[in-house]
Amino acid sequence: MKKRNFKIITFALGTLFLGASCSESFLDTEMKTNLSDVNYYQTKNDAWTALVGCYDGLQRVWSDGIAFPFASEVLSDNCFGGMGSSDVYNFQMIDEFDKQRSPSDIDLYAANWKGYYKAIYRCNMFIGKMDQIKWDGDRTLRKQYESETRFLRAYCYFDMARLWGNVPLLTEPTSENVSQAAPEEVYKVIAKDLKFACDSLSGKAYSATDAKTNGGRVTKYAAEALLARVYLYYTGYYGKSDLAGVVTKAQALAYLEDVVTNGGYGLVSNFANLWPAASLNNYVGEDNKETVFAIKYTYTSNYDGDADGNHWLVMMGIREQSIYPYGLGWGGCTVNPKLWNAYDSRDTRKVASIISIDDEKLDFQKKDKQREYTGYYVKKYTPMSDSVGNSLAVKLGAVNFMIGQYQDYVSIRYSDVLLMAAELGSAKAQDYFDLVRKRAYGDSFVQVPVSQSAIMAERRLEFAFEGIRYWDLLRQGVSVAANTISESGVKVYSGGVETTKVIKADGITATKGLQQIPYNQITLSNNVLIQNAGW
Numbered sequence: 001m002k003k004r005n006f007k008i009i010t011f012a013l014g015t016l017f018l019g020a021s022c023s024e025s026f027l028d029t030e031m032k033t034n035l036s037d038v039n040y041y042q043t044k045n046d047a048w049t050a051l052v053g054c055y056d057g058l059q060r061v062w063s064d065g066i067a068f069p070f071a072s073e074v075l076s077d078n079c080f081g082g083m084g085s086s087d088v089y090n091f092q093m094i095d096e097f098d099k100q101r102s103p104s105d106i107d108l109y110a111a112n113w114k115g116y117y118k119a120i121y122r123c124n125m126f127i128g129k130m131d132q133i134k135w136d137g138d139r140t141l142r143k144q145y146e147s148e149t150r151f152l153r154a155y156c157y158f159d160m161a162r163l164w165g166n167v168p169l170l171t172e173p174t175s176e177n178v179s180q181a182a183p184e185e186v187y188k189v190i191a192k193d194l195k196f197a198c199d200s201l202s203g204k205a206y207s208a209t210d211a212k213t214n215g216g217r218v219t220k221y222a223a224e225a226l227l228a229r230v231y232l233y234y235t236g237y238y239g240k241s242d243l244a245g246v247v248t249k250a251q252a253l254a255y256l257e258d259v260v261t262n263g264g265y266g267l268v269s270n271f272a273n274l275w276p277a278a279s280l281n282n283y284v285g286e287d288n289k290e291t292v293f294a295i296k297y298t299y300t301s302n303y304d305g306d307a308d309g310n311h312w313l314v315m316m317g318i319r320e321q322s323i324y325p326y327g328l329g330w331g332g333c334t335v336n337p338k339l340w341n342a343y344d345s346r347d348t349r350k351v352a353s354i355i356s357i358d359d360e361k362l363d364f365q366k367k368d369k370q371r372e373y374t375g376y377y378v379k380k381y382t383p384m385s386d387s388v389g390n391s392l393a394v395k396l397g398a399v400n401f402m403i404g405q406y407q408d409y410v411s412i413r414y415s416d417v418l419l420m421a422a423e424l425g426s427a428k429a430q431d432y433f434d435l436v437r438k439r440a441y442g443d444s445f446v447q448v449p450v451s452q453s454a455i456m457a458e459r460r461l462e463f464a465f466e467g468i469r470y471w472d473l474l475r476q477g478v479s480v481a482a483n484t485i486s487e488s489g490v491k492v493y494s495g496g497v498e499t500t501k502v503i504k505a506d507g508i509t510a511t512k513g514l515q516q517i518p519y520n521q522i523t524l525s526n527n528v529l530i531q532n533a534g535w
Contacts, residue, residue, distance in 0.1 A: 041129035044136065050126040051145050054152050055216070057119030059295060060307045061156065065111025066094075067312030068159050069381070069409055069467035071515075073333050076470035077485045078460075080372040082334035084319065085495035087371065091332060094515065097507030099535055109163070110518035116156045117170070123153035124172050143200040148218040150193035151226070155411075158230055161186050162471055165514040165532060179528050184244050187234050191246035194230065197223035198255055205264030206289060215287030215296065216408075221263040222293035224255035225412045228420050236475025249424060256421040260432075265289055265414040267439050272352035275380045276407060277325055279352075292412040299398040299406040309398065313405035316465075317383040318355070319370040323362045326355060327383030327391050327401060331369075333465075335376035337490060343461060346444035353464050355379045372501065373493040380465045381407060415439075415462055423455050436462060474513045482508035510534035 040046055062068060073079045074095045081091030090108055093101040102108075126149050135142045160167045161183060169181035171189060201220035204210070231243045231252040242248045259265065266289045272278040274290065287294065301309030317329015335354055343350035355377040357364050367373050383405055384392045391401035398404020415436050422429035433450040436458060448454055459472055473481035482505035490501045511534030522529045 041126075041133055043134055044138070044141065047126075047130075047133050047135075047141075047145055050122075050129075051148060054119070054122045054126055054149050055296075056308075057122040058152050058155060059297070061115040061119050061159075062112070063115070063301075063307040063309075063311045063403075065115065066109060067315070068112075068163070069465075070312050070315050070333060071163075072467035072470045073378075073465055075485075075513075076473065077336060077487075078339050078464055078469050079333040079335055079378070080374070080492065080501060082319075082332045082370070082372045083330055085369055085371045092372075096503045097511055097534070098504070099516070106516070106519040108518070109515060110520055112163075113160075113518050113521055116160050119156050120153055120170060121173060123149050123156075124170060127153075128172050140202075144202075147197035147200045147223070151197045151218040151223050154190040154193035154197075154230075155226065157186055157190050158226070158233075161190070162233065162474075163515045164517055165512070166517075166530070168529070177525055177528050180530065183238065187230070188244040188246055190230055191227065191243045194223050194227040195246060198227060203258070203262050205262060207264065208287075208289070211287035211291075215291075216294060218293065221259045221265070222412060224259050225292050225417050225420070228252045228256050228424070229412070229416075232420060232423065233471055233475045236477075253421060253424040253426060256417055256424065257426065259292070259414075259417045260421060263292070263414075263417075265292060265417070267415060267435060269439065271349050271439055274410075274413075275352060277355075277379050277382050277384055280325060286408050290414045291408075291410050292414055292417060294408040294410045294412075296408055297406050299393050299396045299404040301403040302399050303403075307403075309393075309403045310405040310407055310409070311403050313381055313407055314383055314402050316378045316381050318364065318366075318377050319373075320366045321364060322385040322389035322391075323364065324387045324389070325384050326362075326377075326379075327385035327393075329383050331366075331371070331373075331377075333378055334370070334372045334374045334492070335378060336487075337374050337376060339460075339464060340376050344441075346442075347440050347461065348442065349440050349461055349464075351379075353378075353380050355382070367493060368496040371494040374490070378465045381409075410466070413463075413466075416468070419455055419459055419462065422450055423452065433458070470513075478509060478513050481513055482506075507534065 041050065071094060074081050074091055081095040083091055088105070089102040090105045093099060093105060094108070127146065130142060130146060165183060166180040167186060168178040169186050169189060170178060197218065198220060201223060203220050227247060231247055231249070234240060234243050243252070268274050268284050268288055268290045270282070273282050273284045276283045297310035298308050301307055301311065314329045315332040317331070318326050319331030320328055322328045340350070340354055340356065357375045383401060386392060386395065391398070393401050393404040393406060396406070418432040418436055422432040426432060430450045433455065434447060437448065438445045440461070456472060456476070460469055463469065473484055485503055485508060486505035487501050487503040491498055492501045511532060514532045516535040517529060517531050522531060
């Protein structure tokens with residue numbers, strides 16, 4: 001492949017794909033070498049490998065740097081930065097929206113920035129070469145591959161647009177020094193990509209059999225659900241009546257109703273069974289009927305180029321100690337006690353989502369090693385160990401527990417579809433709202449009238465630690481997010497010493513909730529890129 005040094009992202013691709021291996025069969029593919037953008041992209045087999053490379057790009061995007069789900073929880077009112085008591089204060093900087101907490105961390109998101117643009121590059125290259133591929137008259141296959149690729153590109157841009165607000169918009173490979181696009185232009189591309197996928201993919205309903213071989217692939221219903229999520233965020237954060245002139249509220253709702261009516265999804269009866277650490281032998285497994293879209297991981301990551309493991313899960317593990325069934329980790333994302341207290345005692349999601357050291361009578365002995373210890377850790381996404389403290393990932397064959405975690409990131413669940421449809425004004429809003437709450441409360445269920453405020457409160461409890469809460473706050477307004485996240489009274493322990501956690505609303509307001517663009521990218525662009533306010 002021709003090498004293109006992007007000034008805004010500074011990477012060179014020497015081969016077309018970097019070994020897109022995964023445990024799921026559709027992601028297994030032979031390594032391709034000695035290829036170029038001239039002699040490749042010819043056959044349907046080439047197209048298949050290119051598509052796998054695009055999925056691999058998304059799978060790798062958080063293999064270094066700060067993963068989007070982790071950052072989203074630290075930014076929200078759900079979690080604090082945490083980590084080790086002697087670590088630098090980089091996660092406190094993003095948690096508190098205060099650059100002075102770790103002023104040397106000017107490139108904190110540099111790996112993320114490059115990772116997203118690498119993934120987008122793969123998508124752009126494949127989309128641009130589709131006309132030269134010999135599809136043998138199979139227009140349906142071409143539409144399917146193009147739809148999946150455009151979804152993946154939209155997914156990446158949506159993450160970037162939320163994190164940084166103002167990003168360069170690349171829809172084809174280029175070596176130009178591209179300036180930042182207006183958010184509306186980025187969201188227009190996101191909306192068009194997702195709408196293309198919604199309208200082009202076949203409406204094949206979910207089936208467990210198909211999920212075993214095609215789990216992780218984009219479906220019509222994943223595109224419809226993501227498009228609705230984009231609609232809600234864009235119209236909320238930017239105060240618009242439609243999604244960049246492409247999708248109206250009525251259309252967004254219609255897409256969600258299609259998922260409900262024709263998608264074949266449903267709620268897993270026991271909420272705890274959705275999460276490995278919360279259910280153990282009762283875990284329903286990956287790609288279950290509630291999974292609308294997930295980013296797939298496996299334990300085979302190594303230091304020779306394969307990066308298909310969940311590299312960020314270790315960040316959320318209990319600090320430096322395995323306590324069955326929980327594996328050790330780095331103690332990031334310590335849970336705000338206010339979230340634990342926000343759950344009703346009858347809500348089954350409480351103990352399924354949060355590890356409570358005291359309530360579970362866990363003999364945690366590393367408090368002096370933990371920063372911002374609250375007594376609560378994330379249970380939904382945490383490393384796991386066996387009864388004698390051995391990492392389950394390593395027992396499966398992982399190189400080590402840090403890069404070999406294998407739990408998928410479930411980006412969109414069916415319960416989200418139900419609550420988004422209720423929020424957008426479905427005629428069945430109360431029914432959808434009740435379905436989610438009935439699962440949570442079981443025999444203790446008491447109906448609560450559906451309303452915007454009730455839905456937002458329910459979303460916090462339903463999707464805690466799934467990378468959703470912060471964006472739900474921001475789309476209600478920066479001032480709402482700032483006032484909700486600001487903190488001045490919670491007691492935490494750092495190195496065993498009690499302190500009071502402080503997060504000022506002013507920092508969130510000054511930055512408009514956006515994150516710091518890596519300064520090395522601004523320098524490499526010769527200051528074409530402009531830093532976000534407050535950073």
